[in-house]
Amino acid sequence: MDITEYIKLVFTDYTLRTITLGTAILGAVTGMLGSFAVLRKQSLLGDAISHAALPGIAIAFLITGAKDTNTLLIGALISGLIGTFWIRGIVTKTHLKSDTALGLILSLFFGFGMLLLTFIQKQPNANQAGLDKYLFGQAATLVESDVWLMAIVTGICLIVMLTFWKEFKILLFDADYTKTLGFNTKFIDILITSFIVLAIVLGLQTVGVVLMSAMLLAPAAAARQWTNSLSIMVFLAAIFGAFSGVFGTAISASQNNLSTGPVIVLVAAVFVAFSFIFSPSRGLLFKQIRFIKNRRDLELHKTLAFMHHIAETHEDISHPHTIKLLNNFQGYTKSTLQKLVEKDYVKLNGNMWSLTKTGFETAENLYTKQTTEDE
C-alpha cells in the first residue's frame, strides 16, 4: 500500500478515519497539557494517575452494570483525582518523598483495580467482557462519539488554557510571586492538575494505562528542546503529539498484528530522540560541535601564547623561529598554524614562523587577561 492510497483510505474508511482523528486529537491535548506537567516536574504523575484510574473504571462498572464509555470515564476521572490528591497529601503531610508517594499510589490503586476486575470477571454478567481493554488500550474500539467527546474536552481545555494563560504561566515559573500578587494559587493548581487528569483518562481507552504516561511526556519533552518560550512549547508539543498519533496509526494500520498504542509511543519516542540530538541550541549533536570548536579555539590560543612567550625574549617581535620549536608543544598542529596565518597573527616563511604585530598584541592581551583571571 503506497502513501497516496493510504491517504485516500483515511478519508474514505470509517474506522481508519475515526482512529486517525481520535489519536491525533488525543496526541494534541496530551501534548498541550503534558507541557505543564513536564515543566512542573510532575512528569511521572501521568504514570501514577493512569494506573490509579483503573479501580474507578471497575467500580463504575460494578455500580451501573453497563459498559458505557462515559460513565466508566467519569469513574476513572474520580479515582484519578483521588489518587492525585492522596499523592499530594502524602508529600505535604509526611516525610515520604514524591517518588515514594507516586509509586505507592500507582501500585496500590492498580492492584486494587485488578482485584476488582478479576472479581467482576467471576460475576454472571455478560457485559463484563472487554473491560481489560483499558489496561493496554485498543484504538480499534474508538467510535465516532468517542472522538466527539475527545474533541469537546480538547475544546474546553483550550478555552480554559487561553483564559487562564497568564495565571498558568506565572504559577509555573514563580509560585511564590503568584501568591504575593493575590492569585488563588490553590485554585489554579487544582485546575491544571484536574485537566491533566482529564487528558490522561481520555487516553486510557486508546493507548491504555501503561503507555499513557509516555503520551503525556514525550511530545512535551521533545518540544522543550526547540524553544524556551512556553507558548511555542505548548504549540509544538500539541503538533508532535498529533503527528505521533497520525503516524502511529498509519504504521500500525499498514501491518498485521501491530497494536496502535505501542506504535504511537514509539513514534513519539523517535520524535524525542530526534529532538535530543538535532535541536540547534540544546541538542547533543550541536553541543558536541560547539565543544569541539571551543577546544580548537583554546588550542589556538595556547599556541599563540606559547609563540608569544618565545617572541618576548627577542627585541624584534617578528624575529623568525623554526617550526621545530613548536613540535614539543601540545596545542600545536599544522592546522592551528594555518589558522593563525589566516587570522594574520603569524607569518610563515619556509620552515620559519614569525609573529606579526597584531598577533603579538592579541597574545599579549590574552596573557594579561589570563593573569588577571588567575589572581
Added chain:
Amino acid sequence: MSSAQIEIQLIASIVAVACAIPGTFLVLRKMAMISDAISHSILPGIVVGFFITQDLNSPLLILLAALTGIITVVLVEYIQKTGLVKEDTAIGLVFPALFSIGVILIAKNANDVHLDVDAVLLGELAFAPFDRLLTGGTDVGPKSLWVVGSILIVTVTLLILFFKELKVSTFDKGLAASLGFSPAIIHYGLMSISSVTTVGAFDAVGAILVVALMIAPAAAAYLLTTDLKKMLALAIIFGIFSAVFGYWVAHWLDASIAGSITTVLGLVFLLVYLFAPSKGIIAVMYRERQQQTEVSLLTFLLHLKNHDELEERHVNHLNEHINWQKVRAKTVLDLAQKNNMITIEKNIVSLTKKGNEFTSKAINYIMTNEDTQIEDMKDDFFLFRG
C-alpha cells in the same frame, strides 16, 4: 489447607521479603519510581529471553531480563546527564518506549509464543504450584519457589555482607566515597538486585505487585521508625502479613491473588498513614493545630507585654485588635489562663509573673534568630499544651 495453598503462601511471603529488602533502600534513596520503570522495561528482555529459551523460569531468561532492567537504569542516567530533561522525565520516557518494544515483539510473534502481556504485568500466583521442578525424576517443589528462594538467599547474603556500605552510602554519599566505598558499585549493585528480584517475582506475582511489594511496606515502615534495622524488619513483617492475609482475601472473594495482596498492602499503608504515632496524618494535623494555637498564644502575650495602657488590654479591644474568631480567641485565652500566664480582672487582661518571664525569653530568642529554642522552652513553661 492443602499443600498447594501452603506453597502459594510460602512463595508470596518469600517474594514479599525479597522485595522489601531492596525496596527499603530504594525508598530511602528516593528512587522508588525506578522500580516501576524496571518492572515495565524488563518486558522486552523477557520476550527475547523467552524466544531463546522457551521457558519462563530459565536462569538465562532471568539474566537477560535483569540486563534490560540495568540498561533502563543506565539509559535514564545517560539522559539525565545530558541535562536536557529532569530525572523523572527521563524515567517516564525510557520505560514506556522499552515496554512498547516488548508489546510489539509479543504481538508480532503471537502465534508461536505462549506469552501474554497480561501475564507479565499481572502474574498469576494460583498457577505457581503446578509448575514443578523435577530433579532426577523426583518432585522437589514448585519451580518458582526455587527461583524466588534463591533470589532471596542472594539478597539476604548481600545485605548482611554489605549492610554497613549500603547504610553509609544511602545516608551520606560523600562520607561513603571518602571512606573508599564506590557509590557507583553500590548503586549498580542495588539496581541489579532490584532487577533480578523484579524478574524473578514477575512470573509469580506480576510486575505491578512487585512495585507494590517494594514500595508500600518500606513506606509504611518509614512512617513508624527512623532506625534502618527496625525499618527493614517492619517492612518484612508488613510484606509477609499482606502476602498471607491477601491470599485468604483472594480465596474468599475468588479474585486475583496479586490484586488482593496489593489491596491488603494498601490498607496496611492507609492505617499507618492515618495512625502512625508521630508521623501519621492525624498526629501531624494535631501537632499543626497545637503549634498554631501556641503561636497565637505567643503573639497574644507579646501584645500584652508591649502595652501597659489599660484600654489596649481590654478584652473588647483585644477582640478587635487581633481580629481572631471567637472560638480561637477563647482557646487561646483558656490556654493562657490554664498555664497561669495571664489574669483577667474586670475585663482587663494582664500578664502574670510567669507569663512575663516566658514572653521576655521568647523575645530574646526571636531577636537572636533562635526561634527553634522556643519549642524547647515551651516544655519548661507549659503545664497544658495547645
